Amino acid sequence: MHAMQYELTLPADYDTDIVRARVARIGHRLDDWDGLGLKAYLVRERGWHGSPVNQYAPFYLWNTVEGMNRFLWGGAFQGVVDDFGRPAVRQWTGLACSEGAGSRAAFAVRRRVPVPEGAELSVLMEDVAGETERLAGEDGAVLAAAAVDPHRWELVHFSLWEHDTSKAVGDVFEVLHLSAPGRDRLRRGRQW
Structure with a gap:
């Protein structure tokens, strides 16, 4: 599993209904992209759940690098570039993924944290996998999913929720749409 996200921070007075209409369109x-586990089309608005910004920030879990690369380099991502400019695209290597009992994702929570200096990596990653299972x-x-960027030594925790997000800590987003053609093929449990 590979995680990917780009963030498009929008002006404070930006009408987020423009993003909502774009996603609806x-x-x-x-919805049937080969190699994609899921894409959560995420938005947050300034002042909503403590957000300091208006932001469109889709989050992806990929089953294959080929599917991710075809999205980035095969033309689909060009629409984002044409509409908003070319954002930095963050990528993380999968650590763990667990299904919850909920059915419809209305909210998402994303938390990025540094891997602590001096941490025993095997112990920390087991703890991260356990936290993913607990959240799910x-x-x-x-x-719930977790991944790591070993270049920046950063962990990302990502979870989808039907309603109340208080059990997860991080930035809260509204899910506008969920494309999940390969969700059933996302590897479950720890990824090593």
Whole structure:
């Protein structure tokens, strides 16, 4: 599993209904994308759940590098570039993924944290995998995943929720659409 996200921070007075309309118009295009586990079309608005910004920030879990690369280099990502400019695209290597009992994702929580200096990596990653499993077991959880960027030594925790997100710590987003053609093929449990 590979995780990927880009963030498009928008002006404070930006009408996020423009993003909502864009997702309603084109979100279905990845509903059958080969190699994609899931794409959560995410938005947050300044002042909502403590967000300091208006932001469009899709989050992806990929089953294959080929699917991810075809998205980035095969033309689909060009629409984002044409509409918003070329954002930095963050990528993380998968650590763990667990399904929850929830069915419809309405909210997402993303938390990025540095890997602590001096941490025993095997112990830390086992703890991260355990936390992913714990989150997925919470009431209302749809899915939880964790990944690491070993260049920046950064962990990302990502979870999808039907409703209340208080069981997860991080930035809260509204899920506008979920494309999940390969969600059933995302490897479950720890990834090593």
